[in-house]
Amino acid sequence: MRAALFLMLTCCAIAFAQQVKPIDPDWPVPEKAAQEQNPLSGKPELAAGGRKVFERTCAQCHGDTKHERKNNAPDLATPAVQQESDGSLFWRISNGNSRKGMPSFSNLPEPQRWQLVLYIRSLGTK
Amino acid sequence: MNRPLTAFLCFSMFLAIPAAAQYSPYFVTYDHHMEEPGNLEITTQSTVGIQKHDLPTYWAPLVELEYGATGWWSTSLYLEGASAPHDATVFTGYRLENRFKPLKRDHWINPVLYFEFENINEASRIQKEVVGHAEPSNETLSSLRGEKARELEGKLILSSNAKGWNFAENFIVEKNLTEDEGVEFGYSLGVYRPLATLASGTDCRLCRENFTAGVELYGGLGSTEQFGFSDTAHYIAPAIAWRASENSTIRFSPGFGLTTNGARTLLRFSYTYEISGFGSAVRNMFRGDK
Numbered sequence: 193m194r195a196a197l198f199l200m201l202t203c204c205a206i207a208f209a210q211q212v213k214p215i216d217p218d219w220p221v222p223e224k225a226a227q228e229q230n231p232l233s234g235k236p237e238l239a240a241g242g243r244k245v246f247e248r249t250c251a252q253c254h255g256d257t258k259h260e261r262k263n264n265a266p267d268l269a270t271p272a273v274q275q276e277s278d279g280s281l282f283w284r285i286s287n288g289n290s291r292k293g294m295p296s297f298s299n300l301p302e303p304q305r306w307q308l309v310l311y312i313r314s315l316g317t318k
Numbered sequence: 319m320n321r322p323l324t325a326f327l328c329f330s331m332f333l334a335i336p337a338a339a340q341y342s343p344y345f346v347t348y349d350h351h352m353e354e355p356g357n358l359e360i361t362t363q364s365t366v367g368i369q370k371h372d373l374p375t376y377w378a379p380l381v382e383l384e385y386g387a388t389g390w391w392s393t394s395l396y397l398e399g400a401s402a403p404h405d406a407t408v409f410t411g412y413r414l415e416n417r418f419k420p421l422k423r424d425h426w427i428n429p430v431l432y433f434e435f436e437n438i439n440e441a442s443r444i445q446k447e448v449v450g451h452a453e454p455s456n457e458t459l460s461s462l463r464g465e466k467a468r469e470l471e472g473k474l475i476l477s478s479n480a481k482g483w484n485f486a487e488n489f490i491v492e493k494n495l496t497e498d499e500g501v502e503f504g505y506s507l508g509v510y511r512p513l514a515t516l517a518s519g520t521d522c523r524l525c526r527e528n529f530t531a532g533v534e535l536y537g538g539l540g541s542t543e544q545f546g547f548s549d550t551a552h553y554i555a556p557a558i559a560w561r562a563s564e565n566s567t568i569r570f571s572p573g574f575g576l577t578t579n580g581a582r583t584l585l586r587f588s589y590t591y592e593i594s595g596f597g598s599a600v601r602n603m604f605r606g607d608k
Contacts, residue, residue, distance in 0.1 A: 241519050262598060287423040290352075290389030290390040290419055290422055293355045298351075299479065301511075301512055301516075303517075304515065
């Protein structure tokens with residue numbers, strides 16, 4: 193019984209430790225931006241290009257198969273991130289949060305940022 | 319060859335082994351994009367100045383080390399030199415540059431504040447910015463290297479992204495602390511866009527998405543002693559950048575002089591290599607982490 197309780201508590205502690213940090217409350221997405229639809233949502237094949245952009249610009253902090261997560265960046269496969277709308281993800285990629293170390297990627301063309309959103313969505317289904 | 323120059327050339331050669339990774343093709347204009355936190359970017363750049371009035375062509379190399387201290391602060395060190403045939407090859411000094419992005423998010427117009435301290439000499443030819451007045455000079459690099467110029471420079475950088483285009487405007491003020499020549503002014507304007515806006519799924523090097531192209535317009539605006547366009551130099555410079563690998567970029571820009579003062583042509587070439595996670599690697603080294 194004690195072993196089961198210990199195991200359960202350990203699992204809870206690991207799950208708690210691995211859970212994504214709550215999204216910065218000072219980083220709210222404007223409602224209008226959150227409601228934007230991904231213009232590429234009907235073209236899932238473009239997620240491959242998003243993967244390439246992700247590996248080049250995001251993986252060094254958010255991690256992938258080749259990189260560990262760094263700089264307290266959240267795991268983008270977690271429900272907290274996947275529950276965000278496409279518009280919210282696009283807005284966060286575009287604006288960044290420079291006070292918390294997330295750069296703005298508005299230098300990427302808009303279609304590439306939407307491709308990133310497509311790819312991030314695919315992480316939630318793996 | 320003197321010792322600082324030898325050290326500079328050795329350092330340049332060492333750094334040239336890895337070399338470049340910016341998206342922007344600009345050489346003079348700054349946009350609002352900062353170096354990513356913890357990344358170190360190493361750039362080797364050459365400027366070849368083909369002058370008017372039968373003045374000699376010169377070559378001015380520089381090495382830049384740019385580090386993303388935080389998401390809102392990038393800091394850089396420049397080491398520069400100059401060389402001219404039948405004259406001399408000289409180390410022309412160093413510059414310390416800091417850029418601060420005061421706003422947390424992207425807006426229609428994004429300001430960045432720029433401060434630079436320059437400890438150079440009058441032989442400096444890298445033309446990192448063009449300010450004040452420009453008068454043709456036939457003084458040799460070897461005679462100018464002894465004339466120190468400690469300068470403070472500030473820029474207001476305004477930059478916007480729209481529909482895949484970047485538009486940037488820089489307003490420059492510069493004060494020479496070693497000579498009383500007033501406060502000098504200059505400007506730089508730039509626009510660029512990538513040649514393709516969608517990323518292909520394949521790992522290609524020569525596909526259009528890896529190229530950005532644009533044009534810069536820059537020049538001096540006189541000084542507090544004589545403000546305006548008279549006796550100033552202005553250039554228009556098409557520019558192209560090619561992301562040659564995941565972390566290196568090659569840029570090229572021919573700049574054409576628009577006024578009788580200044581050089582006829584400024585040919586610029588650079589190679590940048592970006593080291594991701596440099597800051598954390600250094601921290602781990604001192605902590606002894608594997």
